[in-house]
Amino acid sequence: xxxxxQPTEMTATEGAIVQINCTxxxxxxxxxxxxxxxxxxxxxxxxxxxxxxxEEKGRFSSFLxxxxxxxxxxxxxxQMKDSASYLCAAFSGGYNKLIxxxxxxxxxxx
Amino acid sequence: xxxxxxxxxxxxxxxxxxxxxxxxxLDFQATTMFWYRQFPKQSLMLMxxxxxxxxxxxxxxxxxxxxxxxxxxxxxxxxxxxxAHPEDSxxxxxxxxRERYEQYFGPGTRLTVT
Numbered sequence: 502x503x504x505x506x507q508p509t510e511m512t513a514t515e516g517a518i519v520q521i522n523c524t525x526x527x528x529x530x531x532x533x534x535x536x537x538x539x540x541x542x543x544x545x546x547x548x549x550x551x552x553x554x555x556e557e558k559g560r561f562s563s564f565l566x567x568x569x570x571x572x573x574x575x576x577x578x579x580q581m582k583d584s585a586s587y588l589c590a591a592f593s594g595g596y597n598k599l600i601x602x603x604x605x606x607x608x609x610x611x
Numbered sequence: 612x613x614x615x616x617x618x619x620x621x622x623x624x625x626x627x628x629x630x631x632x633x634x635x636x637l638d639f640q641a642t643t644m645f646w647y648r649q650f651p652k653q654s655l656m657l658m659x660x661x662x663x664x665x666x667x668x669x670x671x672x673x674x675x676x677x678x679x680x681x682x683x684x685x686x687x688x689x690x691x692x693x694x695a696h697p698e699d700s701x702x703x704x705x706x707x708x709r710e711r712y713e714q715y716f717g718p719g720t721r722l723t724v725t
Contacts, residue, residue: 531712534714541721542718542719543704543716543717543718543719544704545716546713546714546716549713551712588654592712594712597660598645598657598660599657599714601654601656601657602654603653603654604654606652
């Protein structure tokens with residue numbers, strides 16, 4: 502089957518670091534995407550991992566372990582504007598579609 | 612690059628009427644476009660996959676006669692919600708696939724059926 506799990510909510514302090522975990526079970530897995538979505542807006546692309554390891558892009562990093570079916574998104578130097586939902590999505594090559602998790606709502610406090 | 616637009620951004624219609632939503636890839640050709648629906652505080656639910664020049668592939672539980680999808684060109688896909696009812700009120704988002712797996716999302720269309 503297809504299944505994506507991520508925590509429902511997280512809170513963090515401005516300036517801190519937060520890690521959002523995601524586990525997945527997807528047939529024909531062909532990569533893991535992270536998207537950011539502010540309330541009432543469409544998702545915006547953050548990262549894409551297809552090989553094992555860490556991809557760093559500014560304050561955001563994403564990690565993938567294909568053998569463990571596990572990914573995380575790491576946000577550093579948190580800012581208030583980082584308060585949003587973060588969606589983990591696995592690409593199923595067999596079905597040519599993204600399977601989305603329910604999203605993690607992150608609240609950043611001063 | 613990789614800009615996707617949707618029109619309209621919001622629409623209010625009366626129950627029983629039909630509404631058409633357009634999704635355009637502005638600076639690239641997309642052989643595949645996807646239509647999602649999102650209810651408040653929930654994640655995106657894929658409704659259908661739209662391939663240029665062929666019939667759309669609908670997800671289980673999505674009524675193809677109610678949600679008509681037309682992918683007439685490599686830059687345009689339309690979703691028509693026919694005989695809309697209040698329970699169809701939702702946020703509809705399209706995405707366009709540029710390279711093999713990358714999807715770029717439109718800004719979404721908020722539909723309210725009264």
